[in-house]
Amino acid sequence: MSSTVNEYVCQDCGCLLLHNNQSTLESMKDVHKQLCIVARQKSMAAQAVSAAPKQAASVQKSSVATQASVATAPSPPAIAEQPASPSPGAGGGSSSSNDNTTISLTGTGTDYSKIDGPIDQNFKSKRQVVGTFKDIKVWGPIDPPGQLGIWGTEVCVDFDICVADGACIEACPVNVYEWLDTPGHPASEKKPFMIREKDCIFCMACENVCPPQCVKIFQKK
Secondary structure (H helix, E strand, O other): OOOOOEEEEOOOOOOEEEEOOHHHHHHHHHHHHHHOHHHHHHHHHHHHHHHHHHHHHHHHHHHHHHHHHHHHOOOOOOOOOOOOOOOOOOOOOOOOOOOOOOOOOOOOEOOOOOOOOOOOOOHHHOOOEEEEEOOEEEEOOOEOEOEOOEEOOOEEEEOOOOOOOOHHHHHOOOOOOEEEEOOOOOOOOEEEEOOOHHHOOOOOHHHHHOOOOOEEEOOOO
């Protein structure tokens, strides 16, 4: 079955957005317009041009005041140079704050079938956190590799529903997700891992475009 691919080209940066669902493309356009770096730079440049005369007068006054201050100010006392303190993990093999992992993606849980969405939006009151993967919380039950639970705190994905179509990764304007290999899972052998969950701007684009409805965004209060 063929489908029409709709496209949008940003007039500022030339970025091309594609999607076969027009309403989804409109959501992607709105998010892009808010975050387009080129458009923002043009706006800032226009503001800078209008403010240039005032800034020039201010700089001139500041320069005169600085010259007068330098002429009368005493020389500062010499400060002995101190050796730099070593970083907490330097040379000691300590793991970084993004390496807090207690969840394994392998195991003996192979007797599972694909389940259908949508994600249970009240899962936080019904499930418990059973571990972390690179500081991302994982809500059980889990039995790898066939049952992986729900991942995330603000950006949440039910890995047991996800079919890895990639719509959420394409729609996210701030690159919250990256692919994570999950070999042996019945729904798909890779998942969109919310590695940059703290960068989420809560635009809801990923939640809105997910075909199996396995994504839930909880905006910070």
